[in-house]
Amino acid sequence: MSEYVLRVKGICKAFSGVYALNGVNIDIRQGEIHCLAGENGCGKSTLINIISGVYSRDSGEIELNGRQYKRINPAQAIEEGVQVIYQDFAVFPNLTVKENLSVSTMVSGHKKIMNWKESERIARQALDLIGVDIDLEKEVGEISVADKQLVAICRALINDARLLIMDEPTTALTKKEVRTLFKTVMKLKEKGLSILFVSHKLDEVFEICDRYTILRNGRNVLTNSVEKLDNESFAYYMTGRRFSNEKFAAAKKGDTPALEVKDLAVEGAFSDVSFALYPGEIVSVVGLLGSGRTELALTLFGIQKASAGKIIVCGKQIQMGQVADAVKAGIGYVPEDRLTEGLFMKQSIGDNLIISMIENLADKMGILDRKRMKREKQSASSKMKIKCPNLEQAVETLSGGNQQRVVLGKWIARDMDVLILNGPTVGVDIGSKYDIHQVLRELADAGMGILMISDDLPEVLAVSNRGFVLKNGRISAHFETDKISAEALTEMIGV
Amino acid sequence: MQKNNQNRNKMLMFYQKDKTFFQLVIIAVIVFAAVAFMKPEKFLTSENMLSMLAQFPQFGIMTFSVMLAMLLGGIDLSVVAIANLSSITAAFIMTGSWGQGKSGTVVILAGVAAAALTGAAAGWINGVVVYHFRVPAMLATIGTAQVFQGISIAVTQGKAISGLPGAYSEIGRLDMGGVLPIPFLVFAICVLALSFLLNRTTFGSNIYMLGTNRKAAEYSGLKVRAYTLKVFILGGILAAVGGLVMMSRTNSAKADYGDAYTLQCVMIAILGGVDAEGGAGKVRGVAVAVLIVQFIASAINMFPALNTYTKTLIWGLTLIVVMIWRMFSGASHRNR
Numbered sequence: 001m002s003e004y005v006l007r008v009k010g011i012c013k014a015f016s017g018v019y020a021l022n023g024v025n026i027d028i029r030q031g032e033i034h035c036l037a038g039e040n041g042c043g044k045s046t047l048i049n050i051i052s053g054v055y056s057r058d059s060g061e062i063e064l065n066g067r068q069y070k071r072i073n074p075a076q077a078i079e080e081g082v083q084v085i086y087q088d089f090a091v092f093p094n095l096t097v098k099e100n101l102s103v104s105t106m107v108s109g110h111k112k113i114m115n116w117k118e119s120e121r122i123a124r125q126a127l128d129l130i131g132v133d134i135d136l137e138k139e140v141g142e143i144s145v146a147d148k149q150l151v152a153i154c155r156a157l158i159n160d161a162r163l164l165i166m167d168e169p170t171t172a173l174t175k176k177e178v179r180t181l182f183k184t185v186m187k188l189k190e191k192g193l194s195i196l197f198v199s200h201k202l203d204e205v206f207e208i209c210d211r212y213t214i215l216r217n218g219r220n221v222l223t224n225s226v227e228k229l230d231n232e233s234f235a236y237y238m239t240g241r242r243f244s245n246e247k248f249a250a251a252k253k254g255d256t257p258a259l260e261v262k263d264l265a266v267e268g269a270f271s272d273v274s275f276a277l278y279p280g281e282i283v284s285v286v287g288l289l290g291s292g293r294t295e296l297a298l299t300l301f302g303i304q305k306a307s308a309g310k311i312i313v314c315g316k317q318i319q320m321g322q323v324a325d326a327v328k329a330g331i332g333y334v335p336e337d338r339l340t341e342g343l344f345m346k347q348s349i350g351d352n353l354i355i356s357m358i359e360n361l362a363d364k365m366g367i368l369d370r371k372r373m374k375r376e377k378q379s380a381s382s383k384m385k386i387k388c389p390n391l392e393q394a395v396e397t398l399s400g401g402n403q404q405r406v407v408l409g410k411w412i413a414r415d416m417d418v419l420i421l422n423g424p425t426v427g428v429d430i431g432s433k434y435d436i437h438q439v440l441r442e443l444a445d446a447g448m449g450i451l452m453i454s455d456d457l458p459e460v461l462a463v464s465n466r467g468f469v470l471k472n473g474r475i476s477a478h479f480e481t482d483k484i485s486a487e488a489l490t491e492m493i494g495v
Numbered sequence: 496m497q498k499n500n501q502n503r504n505k506m507l508m509f510y511q512k513d514k515t516f517f518q519l520v521i522i523a524v525i526v527f528a529a530v531a532f533m534k535p536e537k538f539l540t541s542e543n544m545l546s547m548l549a550q551f552p553q554f555g556i557m558t559f560s561v562m563l564a565m566l567l568g569g570i571d572l573s574v575v576a577i578a579n580l581s582s583i584t585a586a587f588i589m590t591g592s593w594g595q596g597k598s599g600t601v602v603i604l605a606g607v608a609a610a611a612l613t614g615a616a617a618g619w620i621n622g623v624v625v626y627h628f629r630v631p632a633m634l635a636t637i638g639t640a641q642v643f644q645g646i647s648i649a650v651t652q653g654k655a656i657s658g659l660p661g662a663y664s665e666i667g668r669l670d671m672g673g674v675l676p677i678p679f680l681v682f683a684i685c686v687l688a689l690s691f692l693l694n695r696t697t698f699g700s701n702i703y704m705l706g707t708n709r710k711a712a713e714y715s716g717l718k719v720r721a722y723t724l725k726v727f728i729l730g731g732i733l734a735a736v737g738g739l740v741m742m743s744r745t746n747s748a749k750a751d752y753g754d755a756y757t758l759q760c761v762m763i764a765i766l767g768g769v770d771a772e773g774g775a776g777k778v779r780g781v782a783v784a785v786l787i788v789q790f791i792a793s794a795i796n797m798f799p800a801l802n803t804y805t806k807t808l809i810w811g812l813t814l815i816v817v818m819i820w821r822m823f824s825g826a827s828h829r830n831r
């Protein structure tokens with residue numbers, strides 16, 4: 001038996017002439033947890049799809065359990081024990097947990113009739129393998145992402161996985177769920193499974209991996225064991241860039257607040273919220289989930305109706321409760337969930353960038369000026385440094401970091417006075433995160449007022465100049481970022 | 496050589512940009528050639544060509560109405576009911592006693608305007624039910640279709656209204672210089688106007704975005720309510736135009752003309768590349784799909800031996816083939 005479950009040599013893969021992978025090597029030992037890291041768009045998912053036989057490679061070799069493959073198809077990969085839990089993993093949402101877990105065994109056993117007792121037994125056994133308890137009768141569409149993932153892992157185990165590949169499994173999980181997942185992964189390792197774990201979060205890599213491989217722009221940068229790795233070099237290897245850690249020094253511009261909020265309240269969410277945001281400032285809003293922070297943002301942007309209070313933009317009180325009014329007054333909003341609230345996935349990058357300003361690109365009759373549209377698309381995308389071969393491509397083809405740039409770019413294309421951000425860098429890779437922060441600073445410098453809701457305390461401290469804490473729907477404290485530590489801030493937010 | 500290559504690349508890019516359209520054109524050519532090959536003596540005659548040009552505009556225009564609703568991710572199953580209600584309104588105006596002694600043009604224009612208003616009002620009702628009451632478009636328009644048809648039957652007692660001004664029915668038969676029937680001209684104007692509206696105006700951009708992701712549209716500051724209503728109102732007007740064309744061809748108006756068009760319109764829209772999930776679909780694709788369906792319909796009619804059931808069967812099979820084709824090309828689009 002070979003020492004390696006998987007050896008991949010010199011894999012190249014191009015999509016319409018552009019190399020996504022260019023001579024990539026990786027090998028995974030029996031029973032190790034191997035991390036595949038790299039910025040979004042560096043080719044991690046593509047590599048996985050090649051290993052699992054979903055994409056065919058252009059050149060290179062794949063060796064599974066000591067057997068060489070020139071061309072591998074999905075069935076062969078499964079035969080070799082390769083099981084993938086995809087980023088957008090495929091479980092059948094309309095089937096129950098039980099059915100999901102028993103369906104493949106039943107089908108491969110060529111059973112025509114579903115035996116409910118039998119399938120219950122198979123499903124129960126599968127969950128016991130990793131020692132978790134999930135309601136078997138629930139439809140998978142209804143259970144949490146974390147539980148879905150566990151179901152997918154169980155399904156992989158039933159199918160005799162020897163190499164389990166998990167593509168960015170932690171992006172959609174809460175901290176607690178990540179803990180459960182890690183426990184499960186460690187258990188799998190004890191059982192002798194090899195695991196290829198895709199992540200670009202250093203703490204995760206440290207915690208569970210034995211070795212790591214870093215890709216950048218479709219090429220290997222480094223493979224090593226995790227002991228010799230620190231935050232800064234990790235970021236450097238992934239991005240090829242050195243980041244400075246200087247703090248943001250906001251310069252308040254002007255005495256009229258860009259946004260002034262007086263005694264704002266939404267029944268059942270928050271009350272008595274008053275604050276001012278001056279042009280040139282970046283103000284953070286921190287607080288636990290359910291503290292009223294998202295409701296506050298939605299109210300400012302006119303999606304929710306306030307039960308009391310006033311919103312004043314650049315000295316003018318605005319009509320509340322209509323998004324169109326808020327936008328007209330100069331407020332832009334970058335929502336929490338960019339996939340469902342921020343982007344038009346199947347429309348082009350360019351169209352996404354200009355949709356909020358489309359009225360300004362047309363004459364009085366609403367006839368569009370195509371030349372100006374093209375110019376605005378280009379200028380927005382270059383301002384946001386969006387990496388893509390062509391702006392007519394659908395937004396769904398972009399990586400998370402680039403997608404977030406599009407959401408931001410939508411408001412930057414249109415000159416806004418106030419920008420409200422809800423979790424601006426959630427699920428975004430290091431390089432993009434740094435760039436987005438840079439953009440925010442530039443916008444503030446140019447005189448925009450920015451209100452940023454964030455869970456990421458280092459981000460709060462690095463990007464904003466001051467902020468306030470929401471607790472049970474009220475402002476419980478104000479802070480200035482150069483006079484407070486992350487620990488003190490955590491204390492303020494409470495549990 | 497170099498130049499040749501460049502040209503090829505350009506053409507390839509052009510093709511890539513609107514694959515569906517080129518595929519449709521190829522299908523249209525193949526279907527045309529096949530029918531012409533089978534029945535050249537009947538199909539390749541100028542009478543047949545002219546009669547085809549006069550036949551498809553009515554359901555073609557109605558298809559655009561369905562297409563608009565589908566762009567928003569919904570559907571409109573009340574087009575035919577709106578078309579009939581509108582043409583009945585027009586017929587009442589045109590045959591009413593108020594018009595006696597007035598010039599034919601005035602009477603006809605009044606009728607046309609009344610039909611357009613009726614269509615707009617019916618479309619507005621659809622929009623309100625869909626937007627304000629959050630009823631899924633399919634259910635909403637099945638319901639309103641019953642209501643519209645009910646009104647039509649009530650006011651006509653189920654009978655056809657005839658006796659339209661002679662000048663009006665002439666329109667249905669008149670050829671421009673013996674080449675282009677007027678219904679076809681109306682269709683062509685609809686195609687051009689709608690293409691312009693959808694591709695070159697803020698209205699179009701907003702509709703495609705809204706149909707792709709309603710929530711994101713709201714979060715981007717788009718006027719979701721206004722656009723939803725506008726789309727349905729425009730759809731209603733198009734249905735009315737379809738109804739007017741149909742009325743000019745039958746020289747009468749009746750509550751149940753063109754019943755079969757409802758599903759046919761949906762099929763054509765899907766064949767033409769309109770995404771049932773909303774947000775995608777081009778006017779030119781749908782226009783070619785209308786031609787394809789007309790070719791097939793004419794072909795079927797050239798075999799008088801076929802009974803109605805066989806014809807229905809052929810339509811059903813066509814529908815299934817269309818769906819399968821769209822599924823596959825839709826999937827390849829996603830995997831791009």
Ligand SMILES: Nc1ncnc2c1ncn2[C@@H]1O[C@H](COP(=O)(O)OP(=O)(O)O)[C@@H](O)[C@H]1O
Nearest residue numbers: 015020040041042043044045046397399830831
């Ligand atoms: N099916 C595809 N067609 C065209 N380009 C693709 C496809 N899949 C991925 N790419 C491109 O290949 C590159 C690598 O993508 P991916 O493997 O998804 O990155 P990662 O998973 O590391 O974020 C990106 O530039 C992406 O746009």
Ligand SMILES: [Mg+2]
Nearest residue numbers: 044045087167
């Ligand atoms: Mg990926």
